[in-house]
Amino acid sequence: MTTENWHRITCKAEYLVKCADVFFGDEGGSSIATTEGEICGKFGDQTLSGSWDWDGDYFYRTSMLGKLDLGSDWIVIDVTATKxxxxxxxxxxxxxxxxxxxxPLSPTAETDEIVFLSSFDIKHEAVEEFTQAMIDNQTAVRAETGSLEMRLFQGTADKGVFFVFGRTDGQAGLAEHIESVAxxxxxxxxSAALNSKPIARHLGPAIAGGQYLALDRSAGADEMIVAAVFDLKPGTRDALVTQYGKQVPNVRAHSGCLSFNAYTVLGAPDQLAVVEIWESEAVARAFSTTDKLSVETGKLLTASVDGDIGSYLSPVTEIAPYVAG
Structure with missing residues (x-):
């Protein structure tokens, strides 16, 4: 009889390297705990969703299976090479x-790249220090061989709001990133700069395919950038995804649109993420209020979001963009 060579995971850094962003499961389904603290998966016809962190010697998770609240638990994690x-x-x-x-974690159409969007709510007295730390981190991430893109955005009006958008070259690129971050x-x-725990999201395939700008582009002085994650009323996302399948190429065809991407969010059936860059706010506003399909999409989105749509659409500014040469 063969004895399993189990090894206990005792810290978050070790878990990130050995277990995060890997699917584990059985004949009933599988799930994944992502680097950014998200849990998602499928068991039978039920969706598993939740979040995780590390507390002392334990993996700490809060999750739901379908509509069943599994609550919170502190879990001992042991691993072998295959279990x-x-x-x-x-x-x-x-x-x-x-x-x-x-x-794979989150393959996009025609590639195996992994896309993520994370958001941070920062204490205003710590904004300057946090910004520099994130710029330093971004520089290191961009040097990773598996990094395809890494952009840092800050709220234009509320300087304490930050978004990080990134793409890695599949599982190998992600593994390198995990080890580097740890x-x-x-x-x-x-951590001391945070008002609340960061929200990390792994994104599904870009609706109608991804459209990404050259890394060394020169940004215009009047550009408007929006990074938004919409919380949707239950059961409305599928209709929006269908609508955005038409709207995305419609928006991209406008000369004033520099980039427009919409995504589902893995493990979050009631969310939709959008990252868009326009030549100017005036151009974006004119198109959204006069183009027939854009007006139709706006009405559907407004009816689908949970709360005031205006609260989701605050512009952001890119910090430390890529530099040519």
Whole structure:
């Protein structure tokens, strides 16, 4: 009888390197805990969603399976080269063993690149220090061989709002990024600046395909950039995805639109993410209020979002853009 060579994971840095962004599961389904703290998966016909962090010696998770609230738990994590064992209630509860799966995290159309959008709410007295830390981190990320794009945005009106948009070259690029982030310790360095826990999102394939700007482009002085994650009323996302399948190429055809991308959010069936860059706010506003399909899309979006749509659409400014040469 073969004895399994189990190894216990005792810290977040080790979990990020060995377990994050990898699917584990059984014949009933599989799930993934992402680098940015998201849990998502599918078991039978039920969607698993939630968040995770590390607390002391334990993997700490809060999750839901379909409409069933699984609550929070502190879990002992043990692994082999091919399996993960979870022992609930700090090692004193039920135990389950999952196999490591080979499913990709978030393949986009025609590529295996992984796309993410994270947001931060920063204390105003810490904005300057946080900004510099993120610029330094961005410089390091851009030097990673698997990094395809890394952009940092700051709210134009509310300077404490930050977004990070990134793309990595598949699982290999992501693995390099995970190890690099753990080595730099950026999470610990910036934790005191946070008003609340960062929200990390892995995005699904870009609707109608991705449109990405040259890394070394020269940004115009009047450009308007919007990075928005819409919280939707239950059951409305599918109709919006269909609508954006028409709207995305319609917007891109306008000469004043420099880039327009819309995404579903993995593990969040009631969210839609949009990142758009326009020649100017005036051009964007004129198009959205006079183009027939844009007006139709705006009405559907307004009816679908949870809350006031204006609260989602605050412009942002890119910090430390790529430089030619």
């Amino acid at each position: 993960m064992r979870l022992t609930l209630e700090k090692g004193n509860g039920p135990q389950v063993v999952y196999d490591r799966k080979d499913a 080595e730099r310790g950026i999470e610990g360095d910036t």
